[in-house]
Amino acid sequence: xxxxxDEYAANPHPAxxxxxxxxxxxxxxxxxxxxxxxxxxxxxxxxxLTDPSLSKRQPVDQLPxxxxxxxxxxxxxxxxxxxxxxxxxxxxxxxxxxxQALRPRIEQITDRLLDELATVSEPDxxxxxxxxxxxxxxxxxxxxxxxxxxxxxxxxxxxxxxSGGPADMVAAMSAIVAYFRDLLARKRAQPSDDLLGAxxxxxxxxxxLSDDEVVGMALxxxxxxxxxxxxxxxxxxxxxCRQPDQRERVLKDPGLLPAVVEEVLRMASPSAxxxxxxxxxxxxxxxxxxxxxxxxxxxxxxVNRDPRxxxxxxxxxxxxxxxxxxxxxxxxxxxLGAPLARVxxxxxxxxxxxRHPEIQLAVRPEELRWRTGLLMHGLExxxxxxxxxx
Ligand code: HEM
Numbered sequence: 001x002x003x004x005x006d007e008y009a010a011n012p013h014p015a016x017x018x019x020x021x022x023x024x025x026x027x028x029x030x031x032x033x034x035x036x037x038x039x040x041x042x043x044x045x046x047x048x049l050t051d052p053s054l055s056k057r058q059p060v061d062q063l064p065x066x067x068x069x070x071x072x073x074x075x076x077x078x079x080x081x082x083x084x085x086x087x088x089x090x091x092x093x094x095x096x097x098x099x100q101a102l103r104p105r106i107e108q109i110t111d112r113l114l115d116e117l118a119t120v121s122e123p124d125x126x127x128x129x130x131x132x133x134x135x136x137x138x139x140x141x142x143x144x145x146x147x148x149x150x151x152x153x154x155x156x157x158x159x160x161x162x163s164g165g166p167a168d169m170v171a172a173m174s175a176i177v178a179y180f181r182d183l184l185a186r187k188r189a190q191p192s193d194d195l196l197g198a199x200x201x202x203x204x205x206x207x208x209l210s211d212d213e214v215v216g217m218a219l220x221x222x223x224x225x226x227x228x229x230x231x232x233x234x235x236x237x238x239x240x241c242r243q244p245d246q247r248e249r250v251l252k253d254p255g256l257l258p259a260v261v262e263e264v265l266r267m268a269s270p271s272a273x274x275x276x277x278x279x280x281x282x283x284x285x286x287x288x289x290x291x292x293x294x295x296x297x298x299x300x301x302x303v304n305r306d307p308r309x310x311x312x313x314x315x316x317x318x319x320x321x322x323x324x325x326x327x328x329x330x331x332x333x334x335x336l337g338a339p340l341a342r343v344x345x346x347x348x349x350x351x352x353x354x355r356h357p358e359i360q361l362a363v364r365p366e367e368l369r370w371r372t373g374l375l376m377h378g379l380e381x382x383x384x385x386x387x388x389x390x
Pocket of ligand 1: 075076077087138220221222224225226228229232269270271273274275276326327328329330332333334335336337338340341
């Protein structure tokens, strides 16, 4: 099956529905020709996400030395007990309270971006709003000084925008790691109350994070929290604009937005898949047994529309109440930034629709371009008109 081409990117659901109907797990081949197993049903997804015999460890020995240390210590690529230790230390610093405290800054950043947006006719909402907002918020969270953020936008273009090949990606990540190392030295000399400062200071039962671990964590937060949140905001605006009745409801009662955001997460999951896991022993899913040593991905897009779990899964219904989407994963690697992503999306949508209630797509839906590739589900561009022409 021709998965992961342009047609699939624009509308992956028919192909995924076919696979899901055929069975819970399938052997597929990535665009790069790498074979792996893809899980397409909700029950089996939970089984995989809670089975400790599936490992997150991936070889990093192909990478340049300066990146290797930062990636090898990332908790998304570790199993217990290392993962448990890293997650505990980070959770002590990246608390829900820290996320809540960031609200006023998120609102300011949002308003500034919206001021700039309003000066352009037919702005691209992805380029001017959905992408820079989470990037600025993560810089704020980590404590990257305002004057030092400009290179992050260029690096993010390479990492997210795909403006270059894999070598440029590695170069951008190496540059970020070098920057974080330097920043960390400065923060050690002058303690700060931002997240980087807190990660340096955190002590748990006499244990603390090494510099490599703090750098790895900062890189992980940046990469994990950026494109995903940008996709969530873009996918939400797209879905709301295409459903006038939803827009009316949201405009009348912004209190509905948290439920709308959850339904966007389910129907247009910003992370199209989980990250890779590798089987360390044979595992049986339905009638299929996957041998040891194989790569497994969960199609979050597919499992979040599994009719075995969700009533009428193709209908956008924020009031559905049957919950349980897996857009943020599940189990020990459940997204650490989920509270932040939710707050960001809610503020972004409240402010955007509050200021521009007439906002609409500036192109026909079939003209929209979607990002290709396996891991993400989001728009490359979303040209909008902020007000109805009179
Ligand atoms: C893990 C999705 C935003 C930080 C994950 C996972 C998913 C996910 C599916 C689990 C991957 C797996 O098990 O293979 C999302 C989505 C987001 C979002 C859809 C936005 C809508 C964020 C933000 C941050 C963040 C804003 C931080 C600032 C992380 C981290 C992990 C993670 C650190 C690894 C947790 C661990 O290994 O224990 N995310 N994420 N994410 N996410 Fe998010």
